Amino acid sequence: xxxxxxQFLRGYVIIRIYGRGAERFLNIxxxxxxxxWNTLPRENGIEMTVPVSGFLRIRSVxxxxxxxxxxxxxxxxxxxxxxxxxRYVFLAxxxxxxxxxxxxxxFIWLVEINGVENSDINSIVETLDSMGVKSxxxxxxxxxxxTMKREIITNTDNIAWAWVYIEGAKxxxxxxxxxxxxxxxxxxxPCDIVAACxxxxxxxxxxxxxxxxxxxxxxxxxxxxxxxxxxxxxEEQPEEYIYVHSMAEAEAYxxxxxxxxxxxxxxxxxxxxxxxxxxxLELFGKAFTLPPPxxxxxxxxxxERRCELNIPFxxxxxxxxxxxxxxxxxxxxxxxxxxxALEFAQNDLEAxxxxxxxxxxxxxxxxxxxxxxxxxxxxxxxxMNFIQNIxxxxxxxxx
Amino acid sequence: MKKRFSETIADAWGVPKDVIMNIPRLxxxxxxxxxxxxxxxxLTYTDGEIRISTAMGIVRIRGKNLVIQRIxxxxxxxSGVFAGVEYQI
Numbered sequence: 045x046x047x048x049x050x051q052f053l054r055g056y057v058i059i060r061i062y063g064r065g066a067e068r069f070l071n072i073x074x075x076x077x078x079x080x081w082n083t084l085p086r087e088n089g090i091e092m093t094v095p096v097s098g099f100l101r102i103r104s105v106x107x108x109x110x111x112x113x114x115x116x117x118x119x120x121x122x123x124x125x126x127x128x129x130x131r132y133v134f135l136a137x138x139x140x141x142x143x144x145x146x147x148x149x150x151f152i153w154l155v156e157i158n159g160v161e162n163s164d165i166n167s168i169v170e171t172l173d174s175m176g177v178k179s180x181x182x183x184x185x186x187x188x189x190x191t192m193k194r195e196i197i198t199n200t201d202n203i204a205w206a207w208v209y210i211e212g213a214k215x216x217x218x219x220x221x222x223x224x225x226x227x228x229x230x231x232x233x234p235c236d237i238v239a240a241c242x243x244x245x246x247x248x249x250x251x252x253x254x255x256x257x258x259x260x261x262x263x264x265x266x267x268x269x270x271x272x273x274x275x276x277x278x279e280e281q282p283e284e285y286i287y288v289h290s291m292a293e294a295e296a297y298x299x300x301x302x303x304x305x306x307x308x309x310x311x312x313x314x315x316x317x318x319x320x321x322x323x324x325l326e327l328f329g330k331a332f333t334l335p336p337p338x339x340x341x342x343x344x345x346x347x348e349r350r351c352e353l354n355i356p357f358x359x360x361x362x363x364x365x366x367x368x369x370x371x372x373x374x375x376x377x378x379x380x381x382x383x384x385a386l387e388f389a390q391n392d393l394e395a396x397x398x399x400x401x402x403x404x405x406x407x408x409x410x411x412x413x414x415x416x417x418x419x420x421x422x423x424x425x426x427x428m429n430f431i432q433n434i435x436x437x438x439x440x441x442x443x
Numbered sequence: 444m445k446k447r448f449s450e451t452i453a454d455a456w457g458v459p460k461d462v463i464m465n466i467p468r469l470x471x472x473x474x475x476x477x478x479x480x481x482x483x484x485x486l487t488y489t490d491g492e493i494r495i496s497t498a499m500g501i502v503r504i505r506g507k508n509l510v511i512q513r514i515x516x517x518x519x520x521x522s523g524v525f526a527g528v529e530y531q532i
Contacts, residue, residue: 071484074514083511085490 055096055120058082062089063111072105073098096120145353145361152181152215153329153362159219163202168219171199177208177215179329186210212359213328214352229437234287237270239263240402240434243296253290263434269294272440287440294435297408300397303425305417306389310380313345313373322368329362341372385422386414393426405432467497471528477504477521485511485519493521500532 061069066089073080078098084091089111094102106113128134155177157168172178175192176185186192189207196206196219205220229235237253244262248255253270257263270292276284318341324333346368353363390412409429414422453460461468461481470478479495479502486501487494493509495502509523 067485067488070488070514074484074516077516080514081512083488083514085488085509090488 051095052119053121055118055122056093057096057099057115058091058093058117058119059099059102060086060089060091060114060116061106061111062114063109065109065111066090069102069105069109069111072109073102076101076105078102078105091116096122145355145363146358148328148362149212149355149358149360150183151213151328151362152177152183152210153179153213154326154360154364155179155215155217157217157219159221161221163200163219163221167200168196168203168217171195172208172215172217177217183210212354213362214360229289229439231289233289234272234440235289235437236268236272236440237290237292237294237435238438239265239267239269239294239296240436241265241298241300241400243298243432243434245269245294245296246431247293247295249293251291251293252288253292255292263296268438269435290437292435293433295431296434298405298430298432298434299427300400300430301425301427302393302396303423304389304393305421305423306385306392308380308382308385308420308422309377312376312378313343314376315345316372316374318372320370322370324366326364326366327362331366336368337370339370341370343373343375344370345373346370382414382422386412386424389414389422389424390426393424394428397426397428401430402432402434402436405430465498467495467499467502469502469528471525474506474525475522477525477528478518479521480518482517482519485514490523494531495519500530503527503529503531505529 063069070080070083070090070092073094078101079095080092080098082091082093102113155169155172157165157172160168172192175187175195176182177192186208187195192208193206196208196217197203202222203219204222207218209216209218242262242264245257245259248257248259248269250270253272254274256268256271263269270290272288272290273285274288276286278284320337320339322334322336324331326332348366348368351365351367353361355361407428407430411427412424413427414424417423450460452458460466465481467482468480470480472478479497481497482502483496483498485493486496488511490509491505491507493504493511495504504521504525505527506523506525509521509525512520512522514520
């Protein structure tokens with residue numbers, strides 16, 4: 045492909061050589077350094093392609109070999125440009141399009157923000173707006189990269205690093221958020237120990253604070269197990285309290301239950317090859333949407349893609365196509381045995397329960413039950429019993 | 444047959460003969476492509492026969508739809524469906 049492109053740039057001529065000295069002509073061309081390609085044997089001669097620079101040197105070779113040269117075609121940039129030189133309106137339009145594309149890249153038409161999960165995206169957008177990083181903003185008016193980075197980090201919480209990459213008419217903002225450490229209460233501040241979830245306390249080890257619920261006691265989530273408010277008793281003195289930072293480990297029997305509905309069949313979707321497209325044109329930040337097509341397929345998959353017009357050295361020009369494709373599919377249902385459906389359900393429910401557990405939880409027992417809701421659906425319930433540390437610190441509010 | 448001096452040197456030193464003696468090297472890929480190095484020019488070119496001149500004589504290629512894909516001073520690449528390759532010394 046590159047070869048053809050460079051051949052087009054250089055320009056080439058397709059010629060046919062007639063006469064008995066056609067082979068000699070070919071040999072002399074090669075010897076004199078004239079590139080020859082696409083040689084094809086023809087009646088009474090040979091057809092070949094030579095570059096424009098070589099074509100100007102073949103006259104003497106043809107005379108020497110006593111052959112006749114017929115020009116079949118001339119191709120390349122030089123010939124194409126020559127054929128268009130009188131079409132002033134066309135040339136003006138091409139020039140105008142190139143100038144428009146070049147000018148459009150002096151502005152920002154698209155702002156893409158990546159890496160935001162927990163931070164306030166509106167705050168980032170406002171900060172970018174105030175600096176001119178917005179649709180229609182001039183690139184020459186933008187502050188330098190370090191200033192933009194500083195502004196984003198200062199104006200938005202939990203941002204560790206940010207950078208604005210200018211790619212043609214697109215501003216790509218990469219955000220790296222801070223990893224927020226777990227909320228650890230300062231050891232000098234008083235707190236209670238409360239239950240993280242429902243359970244029955246198996247073993248309680250109190251290192252600091254006053255025990256409220258002992259071993260064998262049942263607790264609900266949020267119940268105080270060890271209090272940070274400790275009474276101090278002295279003879280003939282009124283009762284006083286001191287507030288301490290409670291510390292304890294509360295091993296408890298806990299039960300976690302999850303349920304869900306699962307299908308007794310597996311769906312496979314096979315494309316039929318029929319598809320419809322919905323195209324919308326984005327021109328310098330404004331979207332022009334064509335009327336959506338009537339999708340009368342029974343089942344279809346929807347996918348979206350974006351084609352941006354980039355030109356070398358300038359990048360994104362502010363012109364893009366957003367294409368939504370609707371692919372018709374045939375849906376085949378294959379029945380699943382109950383065991384397979386239960387296995388899938390168990391994995392799914394175990395994954396959900398695992399999100400509720402505290403570290404170092406030990407599984408003691410689990411029970412899986414199901415009932416058919418209809419011919420194609422089962423309702424599965426998974427009950428898992430653990431021994432886990434349910435002690436969590438909770439600050440003493442305002443005391 | 445008397446050996447040429449360059450051939451004696453090539454045999455004595457164990458050097459490939461095409462390097463020292465300028466004899467042609469033919470690389471044939473199946474029955475579709477022949478690559479000839481150290482040629483001296485094309486003598487006949489039709490779609491049924493191509494004759495290439497070399498230092499050790501003429502290499503004749505017979506077949507169907509024969510095409511010289513690329514020709515340079517040192518090498519030539521021929522494609523088509525080959526029926527035979529002969530040396531005419």
